[in-house]
Amino acid sequence: GQQVMQIPQYQHVQEGEDFTTYCNSSTTLSNIQWYKQRPGGHPVFLIQLVKSGEVKKQKRLTFQFGEAKKNSSLHITATQTTDVGTYFCAGGEWSGNTGKLIFGQGTTLQVKP
């Protein structure tokens, strides 16, 4: 079945350093979404990418969707302690507009002040 792999599983950075998490799908995706889950909390939607090669920015966060619509990345510039949490990518199936998402395993970010 369709799989979405996300790396790395964990990342520890010093405050101010950059951070990147990568997401790869075994099949072409119709769209990709990114979510953030704070420790003890629930996932919160960050953004959705739909177009091939799309790049979107939210302040210090940059999201990319690959040309083949099979991979994506999230890059955080100059991390802050408020960035701590687990970041999930979630891919939408290509066929059938079911709304069904396949989540990656997530990347847990720790930021040392």
Added chain:
Amino acid sequence: DGGITQSPKYLFRKEGQNVTLSCEQNLNHDAMYWYRQDPGQGLRLIYYSQIVNDFQKGDIAEGYSVSREKKESFPLTVTSAQKNPTAFYLCASSMSGYIEQFFGPGTRLTVL
């Protein structure tokens, strides 16, 4: 104040007992989803429903059952057939199609 509510936050049950987790939304969303979260495994889809009185199995439906009798409600029953039910269960909803999903606060189920 619109949102998704799940109750209870923590639930303890003895092995062999069925248990039902509640999920209610007042966002007027058509689609609702149940996920299971285990450490290091991300979110895995149990069941989803795009419309009232209709639902589909997700990737790990065995040992679970759902109903969708009302648009606002999508309860999940963890049956005794589920071999490893201890987990964090998350309910989500969205407008139909590939739109952002809104998650509830989750229920942490522990089976003793």
